[in-house]
Every structure is written in structure tokens, then in C-alpha cells.
Amino acid sequence: MSGTAPVDPGPPASAMQSACVAALAGSSLLALGAVRDGVLAHASTALLRMFGLSEGGTRRRFAELVEAADRERVARALFSPGGGPVAFRAVRADGSLFEAELSAVHAALPDGPATVVALSDLTERERAARQLSYLALVDPVTGLPNRQAFVDRLQAALSMARRAGRASIVMLIELDGLEGMDASTHDALLRAIGSRLRQCLRETDTVARLGEARLGIIVPRVAERGQAALPATRLLAALAGLPECEDARCRASIGIAAYPEDAPSAEALLERARAALADARQAGEDRLAFASPAPAAGPGLPEYVRWSPRYEVGVEVVDGQHRHLLELINCLGDGLRSGREFDQLVDALKELVRYTEHHFATEERLMDELGAHAERHRAEHRRLLDSLMQYTLRLDTEGVSQSSRFLQEWLFHHIDEVDRPFAAFLRNHGVS
Numbered sequence: 001m002s003g004t005a006p007v008d009p010g011p012p013a014s015a016m017q018s019a020c021v022a023a024l025a026g027s028s029l030l031a032l033g034a035v036r037d038g039v040l041a042h043a044s045t046a047l048l049r050m051f052g053l054s055e056g057g058t059r060r061r062f063a064e065l066v067e068a069a070d071r072e073r074v075a076r077a078l079f080s081p082g083g084g085p086v087a088f089r090a091v092r093a094d095g096s097l098f099e100a101e102l103s104a105v106h107a108a109l110p111d112g113p114a115t116v117v118a119l120s121d122l123t124e125r126e127r128a129a130r131q132l133s134y135l136a137l138v139d140p141v142t143g144l145p146n147r148q149a150f151v152d153r154l155q156a157a158l159s160m161a162r163r164a165g166r167a168s169i170v171m172l173i174e175l176d177g178l179e180g181m182d183a184s185t186h187d188a189l190l191r192a193i194g195s196r197l198r199q200c201l202r203e204t205d206t207v208a209r210l211g212e213a214r215l216g217i218i219v220p221r222v223a224e225r226g227q228a229a230l231p232a233t234r235l236l237a238a239l240a241g242l243p244e245c246e247d248a249r250c251r252a253s254i255g256i257a258a259y260p261e262d263a264p265s266a267e268a269l270l271e272r273a274r275a276a277l278a279d280a281r282q283a284g285e286d287r288l289a290f291a292s293p294a295p296a297a298g299p300g301l302p303e304y305v306r307w308s309p310r311y312e313v314g315v316e317v318v319d320g321q322h323r324h325l326l327e328l329i330n331c332l333g334d335g336l337r338s339g340r341e342f343d344q345l346v347d348a349l350k351e352l353v354r355y356t357e358h359h360f361a362t363e364e365r366l367m368d369e370l371g372a373h374a375e376r377h378r379a380e381h382r383r384l385l386d387s388l389m390q391y392t393l394r395l396d397t398e399g400v401s402q403s404s405r406f407l408q409e410w411l412f413h414h415i416d417e418v419d420r421p422f423a424a425f426l427r428n429h430g431v432s
Contacts, residue, residue: 313423
């Protein structure tokens with residue numbers, strides 16, 4: 001590996017320059033060094049630590065820190081810096097390899113010209129990023145998934161249930177009796193409860209902490225709503241068996257809701273489970289309640305669902321049109337619930353269908369402009385319009401209800417299963 005290119009030393013270094021060099025050389029945070037004639041002339045504490053070098057390691061050839069296959073590329077970066085960071089395989093003092101990145105610039109240092117390098121450990125950076133990503137989805141007290149992870153998993157569970165034609169169960173558990181406990185006892189109890197719940201459920205089920213004294217459980221892909229009774233009863237028995245829960249000092253209430261019988265979407269399902277939980281807290285000893293029957297307004301009436309960032313796919317025009325579609329569906333549902341005149345309902349449905357066709361045209365125009373081979377996506381559009389036509393052939397109140405419910409369920413399915421991958425394709429091609 002060759003040395004650095006000759007550098008015009010320029011004017012003498014100022015006292016400020018000297019002070020800066022001294023400060024950087026002693027940095028325990030920044031992996032900085034200076035290479036002169038191929039030798040590591042200066043190294044910060046962080047750089048020495050990165051490579052496992054002793055304080056005397058600053059007189060070794062820089063090539064020894066680079067895996068042989070990458071030395072020529074790193075040498076070019078040192079000779080002609082300024083071309084941007086260079087990734088390479090680095091060698092620690094013990095011979096182990098790690099992925100690193102180097103940036104270099106020529107500089108006039110107090111003891112002569114050199115190439116100043118800044119290095120970062122990509123392996124450590126990726127490990128830290130994975131750790132941060134993990135921590136963002138985990139409750140620090142119990143080690144259980146947190147609310148964000150719970151909602152993400154619930155969306156995934158409902159998507160799988162739609163495809164398989166199965167049910168999925170949501171249980172919300174409220175713990176009573178934790179008030180007044182000291183912090184260590186409180187946290188130990190929550191960890192014990194989380195562990196006990198996981199032992200009672202399948203590996204495919206999810207237990208998450210949703211609040212100070214609230215837990216959530218997802219039981220995906222069951223045959224029917226009634227299959228929730230046995231695991232719920234088992235959970236109550238398991239919690240009652242904890243030593244900390246003796247003498248009714250800690251009691252649990254469980255509210256249960258099932259997809260698709262109780263609600264067609266994650267948000268609506270959680271709302272029904274919360275209502276069931278409130279009923280359970282008023283119940284007797286079993287403290288267990290299923291969601292009550294849906295509000296009477298016809299089996300085809302869509303639930304009111306508020307738009308949420310979790311429905312966004314990251315492309316402004318697509319998200320805006322999805323949001324407007326949901327607004328139109330909600331307005332139609334409000335009209336059905338309030339007994340609006342039939343002609344007004346039909347007009348609202350026609351506007352919803354027109355806007356759906358406009359949305360499809362927008363997506364297909366983007367496909368054509370970017371040369372996307374999205375036949376599955378186009379086929380979804382055709383299937384939706386064909387199915388919708390069957391509903392709208394019978395324009396009575398029941399037909400309007402069924403059409404709006406069908407469009408609502410399709411919208412959430414389409415966002416999860418088709419539009420998210422399509423949006424990733426659009427973002428990769430500069431559409432945001």
C-alpha cells in the first residue's frame with residue numbers, strides 16, 4: 001500500500017490549529033487519525049480502541065489495518081481523497097475482521113502534511129441500529145412487545161385471517177391492585193405476569209404491554225370467535241395462581257373481540273375489545289366479557305373508522321386518495337345510520353364509486369409512467385370493480401350498505417397487501 005501524496009504544507013499552523021489537533025488526537029468519541037508516508041502517525045483514543053491497538057500503535061503501517069483484498073482501494077482513497085466515504089474490511093490487532101468506512105482529506109498539521117482520516121465501525125453501527133429498532137418495539141420493564149408492535153402485529157394477523165378466511169381474536173387485560181406498590185415490586189409482578197401469560201398461549205400468539213396496567217393478546221387464525229373462551233379462562237386462572245395475586249390483591253379483567261364477526265379493521269376491533277373490557281370490570285367473579293353485538297343498523301353497515309398514520313404507505317398522492325375514500329365510506333355509513341333519504345344515499349354511493357375509479361386510474365398512470373409490471377395490482381382493481389358492480393345492480397338500502405361495507409373491507413386489505421409494496425416501488429423511483 002503506497003504512502004500519501006506530497007502535500008504543500010502551506011502556512012505555519014496557528015495555535016488554534018495545534019489545539020484542535022491535540023483535542024482530536026485525544027478524542028474518545030471520534031475515530032480520527034493522520035497517515036503520513038503510509039504510516040499511522042496520529043490516532044485518537046477512539047481509533048486505537050476500534051482496532052484494539054495500544055498507545056504505541058500509532059507507528060504501524062496503515063495497510064496492516066486493512067484486509068489484503070481492500071488495500072489497493074483504500075490506498076487510492078488516501079492518495080486522492082475527497083471522493084466520498086470508502087467501505088472496507090478492517091483488521092483488529094487480534095486478527096478479527098469488521099466492516100468499516102473511511103473518509104480522508106489532506107491537511108497541514110503542526111508536525112507536517114498528512115492525510116487525516118475519519119473511520120467508523122459499520123458492524124457496530126448496524127448492531128446499534130438493530131438494537132434501537134428492537135428497543136423501539138419492546139416494553140423496557142417486561143420485555144414484551146409494546147403498543148406500536150402490538151398494533152403492527154394485529155394488522156398482520158388480520159391480513160392473514162382475510163387471506164385464509166379465518167377469525168382472529170383480540171383480548172385486552174386490565175390489572176387491578178397494582179396501585180401503591182413500590183416500583184421494584186410493581187415491575188417484578190409485571191414481568192411475572194408477562195411470563196405466565198406467554199406460557200399459557202401458543203408460540204404464534206402475541207402478548208404485549210399496552211399501558212401501565214393493561215396488556216393485550218392477539219390469537220391469530222382461529223376457526224371461530226368461541227375459541228377465545230378457553231384461553232381466556234386459562235389466563236384468568238394463571239393470573240390468580242400467582243403468589244403476588246393472592247387475597248385478591250391483584251385481579252384481572254378481560255375484554256374479547258373477534259375479527260371479522262365483531263369488527264372489520266384493527267382500530268374498530270380494539271374499540272370493541274375496550275368496550276368489552278369495560279363490561280368485564282363490572283362483571284362478577286369471572287370478570288370476562290365478549291364484545292356485545294354490533295350496533296343494529298343492518299349486517300352490511302360499515303364501522304366508522306378514523307384515518308390513522310398506520311394506514312399510510314408513504315406516497316402523498318396515494319395516501320391522500322385513500323384518506324378521501326375512507327371519508328366517503330364514513331359519510332355513507334353516517335347517512336345509513338341516520339336514515340338519510342334513499343336518493344341521497346344512492347348519490348353518495350355513486351360518488352364513492354366514481355372516486356374509487358379515479359383512484360385506480362391514478363395508480364395505473366403511475367405504473368405506466370414508471371414502467372411497472374404490476375399485473376396483480378391491475379387485476380385487484382378489475383376484481384374490485386366487477387364485485388362492486390354486482391352489489392350496485394340492486395340499489396336498495398341493503399345494497400348500498402353492502403357496497404359501502406365491501407369497499408371499506410377491501411380498502412384496508414388493499415392498503416396492506418398491495419399498495420404497501422407498490423408504494424415502496426414508487427419511493428424507490430423518486431415518487432414521494
